[in-house]
Amino acid sequence: MPSLKKLAAAMIGASLPxxxxxxxxxxxxxxxxxxxxxxxxxxxRPAKNELMPNRLAIFACAIFLIWLPSVFTSIEPLRSLETxxxxxxxxxxxxxxxxxxxxxxxxxxxxxxxxxxxxxxASCWALFAMNAAWLNLPYPSEIYALGKHxxxxxxxxxxxxxxxxxxxxxxxxxxRNYAYLAATLSFLVIVxxxxxxxxxxxxxxxLTVGFVAxxxxxxxxxxxxxxxxxxxxxxxxxxxxxxxxxxxSPNIVPNWLIDGHRQYIWQFAxxxxxxxxxxxxxxxxxxxxPGAKENIPGIGHPYIPSHxxxxxxxxxxxxxxxxxxxxxxxxxxxxxTLARQYWSSGGSPFEDQVKPLAFLFVWSAFWGAAALNVxxxxxxxxxxxxVSMALLISAPPGPGQSIRHxxxxxxxxxx
Numbered sequence: 001m002p003s004l005k006k007l008a009a010a011m012i013g014a015s016l017p018x019x020x021x022x023x024x025x026x027x028x029x030x031x032x033x034x035x036x037x038x039x040x041x042x043x044x045r046p047a048k049n050e051l052m053p054n055r056l057a058i059f060a061c062a063i064f065l066i067w068l069p070s071v072f073t074s075i076e077p078l079r080s081l082e083t084x085x086x087x088x089x090x091x092x093x094x095x096x097x098x099x100x101x102x103x104x105x106x107x108x109x110x111x112x113x114x115x116x117x118x119x120x121x122a123s124c125w126a127l128f129a130m131n132a133a134w135l136n137l138p139y140p141s142e143i144y145a146l147g148k149h150x151x152x153x154x155x156x157x158x159x160x161x162x163x164x165x166x167x168x169x170x171x172x173x174x175x176r177n178y179a180y181l182a183a184t185l186s187f188l189v190i191v192x193x194x195x196x197x198x199x200x201x202x203x204x205x206x207l208t209v210g211f212v213a214x215x216x217x218x219x220x221x222x223x224x225x226x227x228x229x230x231x232x233x234x235x236x237x238x239x240x241x242x243x244x245x246x247x248x249s250p251n252i253v254p255n256w257l258i259d260g261h262r263q264y265i266w267q268f269a270x271x272x273x274x275x276x277x278x279x280x281x282x283x284x285x286x287x288x289x290p291g292a293k294e295n296i297p298g299i300g301h302p303y304i305p306s307h308x309x310x311x312x313x314x315x316x317x318x319x320x321x322x323x324x325x326x327x328x329x330x331x332x333x334x335x336x337t338l339a340r341q342y343w344s345s346g347g348s349p350f351e352d353q354v355k356p357l358a359f360l361f362v363w364s365a366f367w368g369a370a371a372l373n374v375x376x377x378x379x380x381x382x383x384x385x386x387v388s389m390a391l392l393i394s395a396p397p398g399p400g401q402s403i404r405h406x407x408x409x410x411x412x413x414x415x
Contacts, residue, residue: 004036004040005040005100007032007036008032008040008100008107009107009108009114010033011029011030011033012030012101012114012387013110013113013114013115015027015029015387016118016119016156016163016384016387018122019122019149019153019380019384020149020150020153022149023379030383033097034097037096037100038096040100041100059333059334060091060330061088064088066319066322066323066326068084069279070281070283070319070320071084071282071283073276073280073281075281075288075289076282077282079282079283079284080283080284080285082284083377087382090379090382090383090386091386094386095390098391098394101391101394102393108394109170109171111391112167112170115160115391116175116178116182119157119164119182120181122153123157123185123188123189126193127188127189130192130193150189151195153189154189154190154193154195154198155197155198155373155384157186157189157190158198158201158202158205158365158369159362159366160182160183160388161183161187161361162357162361162362162365163358163362163388163391164179164186165179165180165183165358166354166358166392168180169351170395187202195373196372197370197373197374199235200369200371200372201366201368201369202365203235203368204364204365204369205360205362205364205365206227206361207228207364208335208361209357209361211224212357212360216343248260248296248297248298248299249264250263250267252266252267261296261299261301262309265303265304265310266310268292268304269304269314272286272317273313273316273317277320277321278321279322280316280317280319280320283319286307286308287304287305289304307377309373309374310371312327312328312370314375314376314377338357339360341356342356342360355392355395358392362385362388362392
């Protein structure tokens, strides 16, 4: 049984870094971790209060109910029903998977160590794959095939960076230095891959956390303003080199800011939202709408390749105005809850003060990246949020005290 628990913890911690090999590798690790966790729980049933949903889960369930009418009005009801039903299943599976970690601090620390090591190795691999040709290193086609998922890994890295940093702070000792290395390597992957969604997520995370920190302590205001200026200048030069100004565009916004192809995609999704504003066309069905697969004149690509490359337009077009407002309320409400936790943690140990900031970074980075890329219904993208947040949720309230006294209070149940 102890070895089974260690296997579960190691697989959970290493699952997100395995995204460098593709969604299949990440999901396989989580399936192994879930099976091991379920076997452990079968012989050691969790207490009833450990299975009680927290307020975040209750709010999420309310959103599922608000989204439910779009299943019945969907142009493909079975596809929408499957998409709607698997989200709570994934959340429940993640919760069951993390229960052994929540109960035993050594297992939780093992998962964090696995996360740090996995992030370091995965980021080194991604950097090698991106630079092997430039360095004239042996680069056979088999290795290239393994490196084709770097863009997806860059998106996952926006959640790995705060999780790894907080893991290092929590378990301390030399692991803190390893966490700094893992976060730095992940940052380099994001920068070199030039993945717009990952960069947007990274900016959203740092801007939100910086704003919350400045709100509590005004001495950081000057540094925050300087950071805003540097980021604005850097984004301008980066975008000016990235976007092709000669590409046809509806010119909704300047072509250097958002490329013409994506503007056409967003325009199509917005128009479909206006055509069915209350309950939308059904979850995960926007690419099945008549006209979605027609090629854009002058570009040669369909209006909706597979998704709108914007979670908010996707939610609006598929679940209507009520579905979009419910999601926005969840995003803003939970961010405010985390900010309040940080503002009220002035006299707490350093780990307790950093924890809500790590939560907030993951939360805001995920939803920032979702505005530019990746379908919100993609299983691997949903699991990125669920697992990274669950690793933080399963942590004791104060790592030093909780490990000594065996406390495992849920961070969202302390208010």
